[in-house]
Every structure is written in structure tokens, then in C-alpha cells.
Amino acid sequence: MIYAFASFELDTARVELRHGGAPVPVEPQVFALLRLLIENRERMVSRDEIVERVWGGRFISDAAVSSRIKSARQVLGDDGQAQRFIRTVHGLGFRFVAEVTQRSTIEVVATPQPPKPPAEDPRPSIAVLPFRLLGDAGAHYVVADALPQDLITALSRLHWLFVIARASSFRFQPDAQDLEQVRAALNVRYCLTGLVEVLGGAMSVSVELSDAGEGGVVWAERFRCPIADAHEVREEIVRRVIGAIEFQIPLKEANRARLRAPENLDAWSAYHLGLQHMYRFTKPDNEAAARYFTQAAALEPAFARAYAGLSFTHFQNAFLRYTDDGEEARRQARRYAEQCLERDPADPFGNLAMGRAHWLSGDLDASLPWLERSTELNPNYAQARYSRAWTLALLGEAGESRSNVDTALALSPLDPLRYGMLGVRAFSHLVREEPEEAARWAEQAALSPGAHALIEMIAVAAHTLNGDPAQAERWAQSVRRRAPNFTRDDFLRAFPFRAAGVRNTVTAALAAHGF
Structure with a gap:
């Protein structure tokens, strides 16, 4: 079918827009939008219908619809003021208002070919x-x-x-x-x-x-x-x-x-396997996670989250001393976070990874804006709220820290980093000089599945300050078994308290048990 209006022709058979008989370059989505509006010119077409017909029902923003409307107007020499062809029905949708005549076309096709289905989005x-x-x-x-x-x-x-x-x-x-x-x-x-x-x-x-x-x-x-x-x-x-x-x-x-052969994994499958290993916080699992994230990035180089995952594995290498070259691990954590954000600046995980990368260098003031942006992008992102709570506690802002970690615990009660959330709660009490509450939360954190040696060191400090040296020593012995080389300097490097009073108190508590 050919639809003629003003000096334009829209040819649906050739998928071509012509002006004065000459083809006009037009993006496929813009062509599809023009066709939809012209074929339904007797009525208004809602934004929801445009999304359904042009984007196949995928979730897209109102800004994306407005952008395509603007492009359609531009290709016709129209604009939002004149609205000679496309009229906006405010808050509802759009209507094609120019007078249109139509005529059929006869196509001779030697071998009809079925249209190619749209590429399936690999995401869940x-x-x-x-x-x-x-x-x-x-x-x-x-x-x-x-x-x-x-x-x-x-x-x-x-x-x-x-x-x-x-x-x-x-x-x-x-x-x-x-x-x-x-x-x-x-x-x-x-x-x-x-x-x-x-x-x-x-x-x-x-x-x-x-x-x-x-x-x-x-x-x-x-x-x-x-x-x-x-x-x-x-x-x-x-x-x-x-x-x-x-x-x-x-x-x-x-x-x-896991049911697929390794060679048959797509980027998203490799990514999700990497996540499971990453959250176990052991050196072998962290290495496995890095392999899966590397595989995901190789399969799909534009896959932003694969780079955020790689940043997180290097964060672990530095945070838990899985490598002797901590400076290189910190550099890689920052580099991969940057690569994620280059591909998708609005990815909450990427912003979280950048915030954690700054944390590694002890620059809490630079870390906090990235973590805040992560929670702004997704207010329901439990791990961003938890990481923000860590940073606030280290900065001495115990009240706001507690609010964030309580929200994280409510959002994700089965979170793989629950032990860390409980550890933050303990920290908030240490900052407020509430040793009894700190010891109670630190004990829960250290007993939680997945808790690593640094979490157990929080329990050592909290029980010491609460006047329970026996329980503190039991956790100290566990730390020495799991991480024989850990010192109080490692603890303070991982948790760079801003307040000198809290730092000195915690340092003395760890020193009392040989750290």
C-alpha cells in the first residue's frame, strides 16, 4: 500500500518514505511509527499502543517514545509547534492529521520469504x-x-x-x-x-x-x-x-x-553463574566468578554487568587479601567499574562497583556519591543500601547508616551478603559506643552463612568492648585458623574509620587478642 500526503509517499511494500519521488532516509522504528499513525489516522493512537506495535511490548520509557515522535516530525519537516502532520493529544497519545490518499501496489515476489523473527533478548x-x-x-x-x-x-x-x-x-x-x-x-x-x-x-x-x-x-x-x-x-x-x-x-x-554444557553458555548464563560464585567470598569461588564474568564479556563485549562483576572480584582480591599485589587489585577494580559505566552509566551495579573501588583506596568521600547514585537509580537495590550503610558507619554517621542497613535487611532477608549487613549494624553500635548491642549484632553476623574472617574480627572487637574476652578469643582463634596472616592493619585498611576515637578503640580491642 502507498499512502500519499502533501509531497510525501509512504510505501509499505518497499518500506520506503519518498519526498517528491526521492527516497528519504528513515530509521526502521520511525517508519513503523509513521505507518502505525497513518493507518490509524481516523483516531488517536495511545502511547501504550505505540509501545506494543513499534517496540513489541518491551518496556521502554516515555522519553524513547517522544524521541521517535520528534524524529518522525523532523523527517516530514514538521515540529511540535506546527504539528501539521502529527498532533499531540496531551497525556494520551498522538494522531496523524494530514489528508491522506492511498493506492494499492502489486508486488511480484519470486520466492516468498518469511520475515525474520526479532532477535531474542538474552536477559531473563x-x-x-x-x-x-x-x-x-x-x-x-x-x-x-x-x-x-x-x-x-x-x-x-x-x-x-x-x-x-x-x-x-x-x-x-x-x-x-x-x-x-x-x-x-x-x-x-x-x-x-x-x-x-x-x-x-x-x-x-x-x-x-x-x-x-x-x-x-x-x-x-x-x-x-x-x-x-x-x-x-x-x-x-x-x-x-x-x-x-x-x-x-x-x-x-x-x-x-548449570544444566548447559560450558561451551553452550550465553553471556547472561555465564554472568549468573559468576554471581553465585562471587557471593561465596572464598578465593576459589572468586577465581571461578572471574572466569565466568570474563567469558560473559567475551561473548558480549557490550555487556556492562560483566565488567561490574569483574570489578567486584578484584575488590574481593584486595579486600580479603587473595593476592599479594593489593595495589594492582585496587587498580583493576576501578578499571572494570569504569568499563561497566562506559557501557551503561545508569547501571546500579556499575555505580556500586565504582563506589566500592573508591572505598578500597580509603576515599570514603568519593565512594559515597557513587553509592547514593546506585540507590537513586534503584531504590530497592539492597546491596547498594548496604554498601552505603558501611560507608556512613565508617564516616561516623551511625543513625543514617542504621536506617540504610535496616532497609537492606528488609528488602533482602535472604541476601547472600546478609552477614555483612548484620556486621554494619554492629558497626553502627560501635560508633555510638553501645557495646552490648554491637556484640549482639556482631555475633549474628559472624554466625551467618558465608561470613568471612573480617566479619569475625568485628565480633572480636565487639565482644572485647562488651567485656566478654572469652567469646572474643573464640572468634580470634577462628580468624587465625582461616586467615593466619590477618592483622589489625588489614582490618583498618578494609574498614577505614574516619573517627579517630572509634578507630583507636577498635584497634586496642583487636590488639588485646594478638592482632
Whole structure:
């Protein structure tokens, strides 16, 4: 079909825009947008429909839609003021307003070729489906609609996850949500479903994360609150759900990757395997993580997160003295963080890695802005909040540190770095000269799975300051077994306290047990 308007022709058969008979260069998405608007010129086309038809339902920002509209206007010699061809219906969508005539074309094609399917995004993908509402919610019925939208918005900040746009996922209404049909229609790996139930003056929200291919439940949780507090707890529910997804999907993806032969791993599979090894905080696992991240970067050189992972492994090398050349490890941690941010400046993990790289050199003031930016990019990123809490504690800002670490613990109660979060809580009490509380939290930290020798040294200091030298010595002996060469200087290099009083107190406590 050829659509003629003003001095232009849009030829759908040749996928060509012509001006005065001469072809005009136009990007494929811009052409698709023009075609959509022209073929539906009798009505307004919403932003959601544009996303669905032009981007295939992928999650994209309003800015991306506006950018393509601007490009379409520019190629037609139009602009946002004149709007001779494309008119904006503010807050709703767009409409093609120029007069159009059309004529058919006859194409002779010797051998019809099926169109190539779009390249599949290698990231794990998720669809948030509409929540089901049971009971009479009165004016609070909107919670069932608002929560899935809140979750889509929050999930879109996770750069490692491909999020299906609402326009596509909301086609599957609560009474017709067959996961197999959803998977086939949206080509999605995971689904998030929910039930909002109102009984008397209470509301409960059940959320379920499912593997759309296998049909199994990956994770589920139920939240309860008085119905009057429904809107206030929405944010808390979103935080808890995002925290669970940050943990559960990478775990599932790593287990899925293990079933593949090493030579068949794609970049994302290698990355998720690297994450699992990285969080074990042992030298052999850290080396394995570095190999997987290197493999991911080789398979996909533009893969920003692979470089953030490599930065983190070099951070471990320096932090836990896995290498004799700590200066080189610090340099590599900074270099790989920079390479991540060159590829994706808005990646929260990359900003976290840069903040940790500054931390290694003891430059807490330079570290903090990167960690703050990481939490701004994704307020539900538990590990960024935890790292920010570490830095604030070392700077002597115990109150704000405690607020951040408590949020991190709530966001990710099963986090692989939970022991570190508990260690930060202990530090916040040390800064406030509350040795009893410091000892209680330090004991929990040292007993948590994955805790390394530096965490045990926190317990040594806290129990000493709390007047329990026997318990402190038990942890000191464990440190000497696990890391015979660790000294108090290593501890202070890892945790560069700004306040001289706290530094001197902790140093004396460690010295009392031979460090």
C-alpha cells in the first residue's frame, strides 16, 4: 500500500518514505511509527499502543517514545509547534492529521520469504499480570490495579531483567491467566501474579513468582494490613517483592545455566553463574566468578554487568587479601567499574562497583556519591543500601547508616551478603559506643552463612568492648585458623574509620587478642 500526503509517499511494500519521488532516509522504528499513525489516522493512537506495535511490548520509557515522535516530525519537516502532520493529544497519545490518499501496489515476489523473527533478548524476562480482586474493597479497589503498575515501574530499574510492558501483560485478565498461554504469547520466562482480598476491615495481598516454562512456583509471599492503610503499605510491598526477585531469579537462572554444557553458555548464563560464585567470598569461588564474568564479556563485549562483576572480584582480591599485589587489585577494580559505566552509566551495579573501588583506596568521600547514585537509580537495590550503610558507619554517621542497613535487611532477608549487613549494624553500635548491642549484632553476623574472617574480627572487637574476652578469643582463634596472616592493619585498611576515637578503640580491642 502507498499512502500519499502533501509531497510525501509512504510505501509499505518497499518500506520506503519518498519526498517528491526521492527516497528519504528513515530509521526502521520511525517508519513503523509513521505507518502505525497513518493507518490509524481516523483516531488517536495511545502511547501504550505505540509501545506494543513499534517496540513489541518491551518496556521502554516515555522519553524513547517522544524521541521517535520528534524524529518522525523532523523527517516530514514538521515540529511540535506546527504539528501539521502529527498532533499531540496531551497525556494520551498522538494522531496523524494530514489528508491522506492511498493506492494499492502489486508486488511480484519470486520466492516468498518469511520475515525474520526479532532477535531474542538474552536477559531473563518477566510479565507482571493484573492482580485479582476478591471482596468489596470500596474506594481501595484501585490497589489491585496500582500494585502491578508499581511493580512494573520498579522492575524496569533492574537492568538485568527484561520487563514486558503493561500494554501486553494486561491483556491477560485475572480470570484468564493461563501461564502456558502467557509464555507462548509474550515469550516470557517468569510471571508475577497476585491476589488482593478484602475481608471486613483487613486487606491481604498474595504475590506469586512463577516459572512460565516449567509452571512451578519460584517464590510466594502474603502481606496483610488494615484496609485503611492499603495505600501506605503499597510501597513496602513493592520493596519486598523487588528484593525477593533480586535474589530468586538470579538463583533460578544460575541453576538453569548449570544444566548447559560450558561451551553452550550465553553471556547472561555465564554472568549468573559468576554471581553465585562471587557471593561465596572464598578465593576459589572468586577465581571461578572471574572466569565466568570474563567469558560473559567475551561473548558480549557490550555487556556492562560483566565488567561490574569483574570489578567486584578484584575488590574481593584486595579486600580479603587473595593476592599479594593489593595495589594492582585496587587498580583493576576501578578499571572494570569504569568499563561497566562506559557501557551503561545508569547501571546500579556499575555505580556500586565504582563506589566500592573508591572505598578500597580509603576515599570514603568519593565512594559515597557513587553509592547514593546506585540507590537513586534503584531504590530497592539492597546491596547498594548496604554498601552505603558501611560507608556512613565508617564516616561516623551511625543513625543514617542504621536506617540504610535496616532497609537492606528488609528488602533482602535472604541476601547472600546478609552477614555483612548484620556486621554494619554492629558497626553502627560501635560508633555510638553501645557495646552490648554491637556484640549482639556482631555475633549474628559472624554466625551467618558465608561470613568471612573480617566479619569475625568485628565480633572480636565487639565482644572485647562488651567485656566478654572469652567469646572474643573464640572468634580470634577462628580468624587465625582461616586467615593466619590477618592483622589489625588489614582490618583498618578494609574498614577505614574516619573517627579517630572509634578507630583507636577498635584497634586496642583487636590488639588485646594478638592482632
